[in-house]
Amino acid sequence: MRRFAIRRVDRLGRIVIPIYLRQAMGLGEGDSLEMYADGGKIVLEKYVPSCFFCGVTEELKVFKRKNICIACLKQAQEVTE
Numbered sequence: 792m793r794r795f796a797i798r799r800v801d802r803l804g805r806i807v808i809p810i811y812l813r814q815a816m817g818l819g820e821g822d823s824l825e826m827y828a829d830g831g832k833i834v835l836e837k838y839v840p841s842c843f844f845c846g847v848t849e850e851l852k853v854f855k856r857k858n859i860c861i862a863c864l865k866q867a868q869e870v871t872e
């Protein structure tokens with residue numbers, strides 16, 4: 792059975808995500824969320840950093856403010872050689 796929560800948005804636009812939702816999503820203090828509008832809904836998703844080029848989520852480096860995995864980084868180096 793789906794649980795619903797109603798929260799008021801404060802003057803800065805903040806809401807509190809109920810603890811049972813945070814636990815269900817494995818969301819802890821300091822974690823980041825992606826948010827976007829989808830039709831009439833606001834969608835919140837746990838942010839998992841991934842490679843800008845292939846979507847891999849492990850062994851990431853940052854290049855020009857974009858995440859890039861080691862494999863894509865090596866491929867990019869080969870292109871320039």
Ligand SMILES: [Zn+2]
Nearest residue numbers: 842845860863
């Ligand atoms: Zn990659």
